[in-house]
Amino acid sequence: MGRPPCCDKVGVKKGPWTPEEDIILVSYIQEHGPGNWRSVPTNTGLLRCSKSCRLRWTNYLRPGIKRGNFTDHEEKMIIHLQALLGNRWAAIASYLPQRTDNDIKNYWNTHLKKKLKKLQTGLDGHDHHNHQDGNSHDQPISKGQWERRLQTDIHMAKQALCEALSIDKPNVISTTTVSHDLHLQDLKPSINIGNYNINDNPSTSTRPHHTSTYASNTENIAKLLENWMKNSPKVSAHQTNSDQTNADQTNSFNNNNNNDNDNKGGATATTRGRSMSTSSEGAHSATTTPDQAFDSLFSFNSSPSDVSQSMSVDENNANFIADQASCLFQDESKPNLEGQVPLSLLEKWLLDDAAPHAHEDLINISLENGAGLF
DNA sequence: AATACCTCCAACCGCCCTACC
DNA sequence: TGGTAGGGCGGTTGGAGGTAT
Numbered sequence: 001m002g003r004p005p006c007c008d009k010v011g012v013k014k015g016p017w018t019p020e021e022d023i024i025l026v027s028y029i030q031e032h033g034p035g036n037w038r039s040v041p042t043n044t045g046l047l048r049c050s051k052s053c054r055l056r057w058t059n060y061l062r063p064g065i066k067r068g069n070f071t072d073h074e075e076k077m078i079i080h081l082q083a084l085l086g087n088r089w090a091a092i093a094s095y096l097p098q099r100t101d102n103d104i105k106n107y108w109n110t111h112l113k114k115k116l117k118k119l120q121t122g123l124d125g126h127d128h129h130n131h132q133d134g135n136s137h138d139q140p141i142s143k144g145q146w147e148r149r150l151q152t153d154i155h156m157a158k159q160a161l162c163e164a165l166s167i168d169k170p171n172v173i174s175t176t177t178v179s180h181d182l183h184l185q186d187l188k189p190s191i192n193i194g195n196y197n198i199n200d201n202p203s204t205s206t207r208p209h210h211t212s213t214y215a216s217n218t219e220n221i222a223k224l225l226e227n228w229m230k231n232s233p234k235v236s237a238h239q240t241n242s243d244q245t246n247a248d249q250t251n252s253f254n255n256n257n258n259n260d261n262d263n264k265g266g267a268t269a270t271t272r273g274r275s276m277s278t279s280s281e282g283a284h285s286a287t288t289t290p291d292q293a294f295d296s297l298f299s300f301n302s303s304p305s306d307v308s309q310s311m312s313v314d315e316n317n318a319n320f321i322a323d324q325a326s327c328l329f330q331d332e333s334k335p336n337l338e339g340q341v342p343l344s345l346l347e348k349w350l351l352d353d354a355a356p357h358a359h360e361d362l363i364n365i366s367l368e369n370g371a372g373l374f
Numbered sequence: 375a376a377t378a379c380c381t382c383c384a385a386c387c388g389c390c391c392t393a394c395c
Numbered sequence: 396t397g398g399t400a401g402g403g404c405g406g407t408t409g410g411a412g413g414t415a416t
Contacts, residue, residue, distance in 0.1 A: 014385080014386070015384095015385075015386095016384070016385075017384090017385090049386095051386085051387090052385075052386080055384090055385070055386085056384095056385085059384080059385085060384080102383085102384080102385090103383090106382075106383050106384085107383095109382090109383095110381070110382055110383075111382095
């Protein structure tokens with residue numbers, strides 16, 4: 001409270017990052033590891049506030065970030081998780097390890113919201129009982145009904161996550177195994193530097209990046225580093241030796257990531273001890289038909305806010321359930337890029353559900369009422 | 375071709391939480 | 396125990412590029 005913004009200082013640069021700034025930041029982090037952001041501007045000479053440096057790193061420079069179009073499966077996961085968690089983008093992002101919360105948030109705001117609205121209005125055309133925002137406020141939900149819905153939602157989230165976790169393990173490699181022995185080039189498809197249009201996969205970039213492509217992949221980054229160090233009149237003392245091997249850089253990155261996790265202060269409780277592999281790239285269920293996908297999409301028809309609309313006698317119980325789910329999700333963190341992939345608490349909770357059939361009736365309820373609930 | 379409007383997303387802002395002193 | 400610093404998170408904004416007129 002009342003704390004002055006960290007960027008109030010005169011002389012602090014704002015706006016888009018330049019390649020030079022990125023290089024300086026990356027070099028510094030390679031050497032010192034992420035964390036202690038306060039000291040980054042001082043030590044690097046960057047005219048940026050610490051926050052800006054951290055954001056730039058976590059959202060764009062950090063290895064393992066995938067950019068470009070979201071897959072259908074990623075979309076579905078986001079929709080499901082958003083329905084379950086609300087706008088807790090960091091928690092949602094923890095289940096899409098290659099995506100940043102900012103990315104997911106932007107995608108939700110610019111694409112998914114509209115898409116859902118469109119679909120909902122489409123449904124409204126068929127069912128006048130429905131409401132555009134997915135709530136059915138005019139039709140008070142009977143006591144216990146919302147609870148069933150909540151359970152159904154949770155179950156559907158489980159299903160979605162199970163799908164995501166079980167289908168596309170190989171793609172997990174890019175974020176979970178890089179730390180051990182991959183060379184920097186191996187990270188090419190998944191590493192992005194700032195606005196350098198990095199996407200090597202044309203299929204993931206339909207909308208042209210309007211920002212200039214000042215580096216497109218790690219090779220370019222390495223070249224940039226090299227060229228920059230050759231050309232720059234004043235090379236930071238923290239600049240990485242251009243002869244440093246890619247492997248060294250990779251190790252440095254990953255060690256640093258590790259440090260990052262270890263160094264985290266405030267949110268340590270929510271970021272520590274997580275190693276997750278839920279890459280959903282191309283993870284479409286082989287058995288999912290479009291109709292099923294549609295059903296699945298709309299089976300998440302009650303958001304936490306919907307639930308709150310009808311809270312009454314069972315409120316405590318609902319709060320308990322919600323708290324359980326909430327706590328589980330809160331325990332999730334940004335993916336640890338180390339190779340170990342222990343199941344998170346939530347995944348255990350999801351996957352250890354030994355009696356999936358017990359929820360079938362709930363699913364049926366949800367699907368039957370799907371249009372009406374949305 | 376020029377202009378206005380729209381879309382998208384990188385970056386910023388402010389609040390909050392936790393650790394540390 | 397209270398104050399402060401560091402960092403995380405979600406909401407919002409500004410500007411560049413795209414599209415419509």
